[in-house]
Amino acid sequence: MVATAVSLRYFILGLLTQEPMSGYDIRQLLDNLSWLIGSPSCGSLYPALRGLLDEGFVTMDVEAHQGRPPRKVYSITEPGRNALQGWMDQPAIRGTLKAFLMRLILANRFSHAGLIAHLHSRRAAVAGYRSGLEQAVVAGSQPEDSGQYLALDYAQAIACAELAWLDSTLERLSQWSRDAGKGIDRD
Amino acid sequence: MVATAVSLRYFILGLLTQEPMSGYDIRQLLDNLSWLIGSPSCGSLYPALRGLLDEGFVTMDVEAHQGRPPRKVYSITEPGRNALQGWMDQPAIRGTLKAFLMRLILANRFSHAGLIAHLHSRRAAVAGYRSGLEQAVVAGSQPEDSGQYLALDYAQAIACAELAWLDSTLERLSQWSRDAGKGIDRD
DNA sequence: ATGTGCATGTAACTGGTTACATGATTCG
DNA sequence: CGAATCATGTAACCAGTTACATGCACAT
Numbered sequence: 001m002v003a004t005a006v007s008l009r010y011f012i013l014g015l016l017t018q019e020p021m022s023g024y025d026i027r028q029l030l031d032n033l034s035w036l037i038g039s040p041s042c043g044s045l046y047p048a049l050r051g052l053l054d055e056g057f058v059t060m061d062v063e064a065h066q067g068r069p070p071r072k073v074y075s076i077t078e079p080g081r082n083a084l085q086g087w088m089d090q091p092a093i094r095g096t097l098k099a100f101l102m103r104l105i106l107a108n109r110f111s112h113a114g115l116i117a118h119l120h121s122r123r124a125a126v127a128g129y130r131s132g133l134e135q136a137v138v139a140g141s142q143p144e145d146s147g148q149y150l151a152l153d154y155a156q157a158i159a160c161a162e163l164a165w166l167d168s169t170l171e172r173l174s175q176w177s178r179d180a181g182k183g184i185d186r187d
Numbered sequence: 188m189v190a191t192a193v194s195l196r197y198f199i200l201g202l203l204t205q206e207p208m209s210g211y212d213i214r215q216l217l218d219n220l221s222w223l224i225g226s227p228s229c230g231s232l233y234p235a236l237r238g239l240l241d242e243g244f245v246t247m248d249v250e251a252h253q254g255r256p257p258r259k260v261y262s263i264t265e266p267g268r269n270a271l272q273g274w275m276d277q278p279a280i281r282g283t284l285k286a287f288l289m290r291l292i293l294a295n296r297f298s299h300a301g302l303i304a305h306l307h308s309r310r311a312a313v314a315g316y317r318s319g320l321e322q323a324v325v326a327g328s329q330p331e332d333s334g335q336y337l338a339l340d341y342a343q344a345i346a347c348a349e350l351a352w353l354d355s356t357l358e359r360l361s362q363w364s365r366d367a368g369k370g371i372d373r374d
Numbered sequence: 375a376t377g378t379g380c381a382t383g384t385a386a387c388t389g390g391t392t393a394c395a396t397g398a399t400t401c402g
Numbered sequence: 403c404g405a406a407t408c409a410t411g412t413a414a415c416c417a418g419t420t421a422c423a424t425g426c427a428c429a430t
Contacts, residue, residue, distance in 0.1 A: 105334040147292040161348030
């Protein structure tokens with residue numbers, strides 16, 4: 001009853017903020033992003049669209065062509081935008097990397113500040129995770145159970161890399177926004 | 188019909204290779220590992236045990252205590268060991284980090300060679316993933332769609348970190364096994 | 375008496391997958 | 403003629419989650 005991640009639904013909703021699209025369009029777009037979040041292959045796409053429609057987060061216009069099946073073009077509604085905003089504002093729940101990436105892709109369509117906030121919240125989550133790992137190292141895992149030890153080491157390495165990326169990116173973004181603030185948006 | 192990851196089932200099976208355990212024992216063990224793979228909190232644990240029992244991968248002995256509910260102690264069977272081996276031998280399917288970590292934890296209970304193979308297969312998977320990301324950078328994503336660009340960059344950073352860890356760990360392990368081969372197991 | 379720990383489980387739901395089903399159009 | 407592309411969807415299944423249900427023992 002708490003967070004209800006429901007990534008795909010909201011991600012689709014986010015994609016629709018750019019322009020109205022048909023299910024087919026969305027699928028192709030998702031296929032392009034498959035390296036990041038994996039294509040959900042129609043079996044989950046169409047039900048998701050149906051769900052969004054039922055909740056009133058999108059409207060549907062049928063573009064009938066003769067012969068060819070009619071394109072059903074979906075557009076986001078005001079309630080849809082609100083729901084999406086609500087989803088975006090949710091703090092990044094730990095472990096859901098995919099959800100983070102989805103939001104990251106969508107984030108700067110909203111606001112620069114939102115993007116920054118999103119990165120910060122991720123940073124906090126990862127930092128917490130890493131400190132948990134450190135405690136686990138100190139506590140249990142003797143190096144004799146090297147499986148556990150390896151897994152721990154691996155997870156720590158990843159977490160450190162994430163933190164490093166987040167820090168450098170935040171630095172870069174804040175610098176960019178400082179420059180933009182001064183009106184020196186050369187690029 | 189292909190891979191059927193079914194992580195938890197097989198992970199439990201792997202834990203049982205060390206010693207017979209009751210559901211309760213397993214749960215506590217999993218709780219200890221929660222920072223890595225997240226505790227599955229009985230709702231999935233007991234059904235998993237039931238499933239393993241139905242498939243003949245474990246046997247169950249009931250230790251009746253008066254008063255206190257009886258401990259049901261599960262032991263792995265020969266078919267269970269075979270099934271587990273089959274699962275371990277599956278190449279690490281991309282994206283399933285958790286499955287990889289589970290196998291990593293279990294791997295060296297089997298054989299040193301298996302562990303190495305496991306790491307190599309992960310390495311191949313991650314390398315493939317990264318090259319996919321690189322292609323995606325070259326192809327689509329103009330820096331204007333900075334959301335996509337950021338996500339891409341992030342994923343690449345992680346992938347690189349993974350590769351670096353895998354390489355250094357493989358190096359370390361092969362050195363260790365070389366030393367052991369020479370009988371100079373100083374540590 | 376009350377709550378914490380041991381020890382088991384069920385039921386309903388969720389988010390997703392695979393594989394299948396439909397049907398017209400256009401290209402080789 | 404057959405295959406690929408456009409375009410929609412359904413049905414069955416799967417792994418896992420949350421929340422609930424049970425019940426005894428022992429300590430406060």
